[in-house]
Amino acid sequence: MDVRQLEYFLAVVDNGGFNRAATALYLSQPSLSQAVRALERDLGSDLFDRIGRRAVLTEAGRALIEPAREAVRSLQLARASVESVQGLHSGRVDIAAMPSQAIEPLTEIIRRFTRLYPEVSVRVQAAFTLREVTEMVRTGASELGLLASPTAVVNGDVRSYPLLEQRFVLLSPPDGPFTPGVPVPHAELAGHRLIVGQTGTGMRKYVDDLRTEGVALTIAVETEHRVAILPLVLSGAGLAVVTDSWRGWAEQAGALVLELEPTTALHIALVSRHSALTPAAEAFLESALATAAARGAADLLGRPDRSSAP
Template identity: 70%
Template sequence: MDIRQLEYFLAVVDHGSFNRAAAALYFSQPSLSQAIRALERDLGSDLFHRIGRRVVLTEAGTALIEPARATVRGLELARASVESVHGVRTGRVEIAAMPSQAVAPLTGMIRRFHQAHPGVSVTVRAAATPRDVTEMVRTGAAELGLLASLAPPPDTEVRAHSLPEQRFVLLAPPDGSFAPGTTVADRKELAGLRLIVGQQGTGMRRYVDDLIAEGVDVTFAVETEHRIAILPLVLAGLGLAVVTDAWRELARQAGVRVLDLEPRTSLRVTLVSRHGATTAAAKAFLRTALTEDPPCCKCCL
């Protein structure tokens, strides 16, 4: 067994098939299959069930994921430690982020980081729920994570760095019944509305579920896992959406009305990192990420 075989194994796990993993690795699919077969012979156990073009992890394959990630990360850490002697000039930082937080504050974080370390690339991996983020960081699928939740993640799994909270707002079409600048002063004003909602486990879905539990009668017009589809759906008049104010500026630029919701309800935004050693690039990203943007003008002071 060697480190490259483990990298190939993890590529298949992360991409869900030999074909997609081979394309991501710029490697031929037969050669990748051969490498995985060699790893399985070394371990004396099948790692995947081959079902047509799909692959499903065996029990042995599932057991290998975490130690494989730890081994690959250990090698990356060793390389990064040597490179850091000359400063953080090259390398890569992998960040798992939920969709809304990938809009803000992550965009600003990456901008500040690239200003300080232009030679280091940033890879953003999609995570749908807070649990997805913490699990990706805990197991080594990403070094850092960005999430929003009602409560901070447990310190036993990851190291948490608190960021400013994000409040919930309502997105409405420009020709809708809510006038520009309106504040929805009571949740009962949402009764009878058709809403575009996210998947279970997300903060925006939890807000709507709480509305229903309080007896506010709303209709699910669209339920989507694709957060990027929310603005076009609102603009098309298919419904309204409760999101965090990470979307505020993009929504306004798109022509969607952004309405504050009262009573104010917010999500905790947290940047998380792994316990133990991290690469110099990840440490540098943490330093710049936790530094707030300076005010853009006197009115922001």
């Protein structure tokens, strides 16, 4: 068994099958299958059940995922540590991010990081809930994670690095039911139709908590496609509760962005495993913390929010 075989095994897992994995690895499908078969012989157990064109993980295959990721990450760490002795001139940072946070604050974080380290690439992987981000980092599928939580993130399976808070605001069409510039009390959402994301997101929890508190609102649309929320609001399909990272983009599109009372916010944090990070990930983390600190100072000075997308 060698690390290359483990990388091939993980490629099949992550790409959902041999054909897609072979394409991602720039290998022929027979070559990939042969390498995985050799790994199975070494381990004395089948890792996949081949069902037609599908490859379904066996119990042994599921047990191998986390140790395989650990082994691959350890080799990557060793290589990257040696390469960075003369400075950070190569490498890649893998980060799992929730949709809204993948735009803001991640856009600003990446902008500053790539200016400092132009030869290091950043790969952003999609994760739709806090739990998905945490699991991707814990299992080694991603080295870093960017998440939003209704409460402060505490160290558990992952190590957390608080960045900032994002307030919840209300999106409304320009001819909506509320007065521009006037905060909207929670109780006044009663009787209105709302557009929400899927269960497990902070924005969805906010709306579900309002209903639990007795605010008689109606969920008009539930969508996993975050980019659909603003067009739906502008079309009159309903209102939406989002974080204030949407403000710039929403206002440019013509929507009203209204404060909510009482003020509630999501805690935004980076997370990592408790084990050592690659030099590129360490540099990214340092840059992100510096970016968050600079943004906090700008907010205290009353500078305008430069957020521009959901």
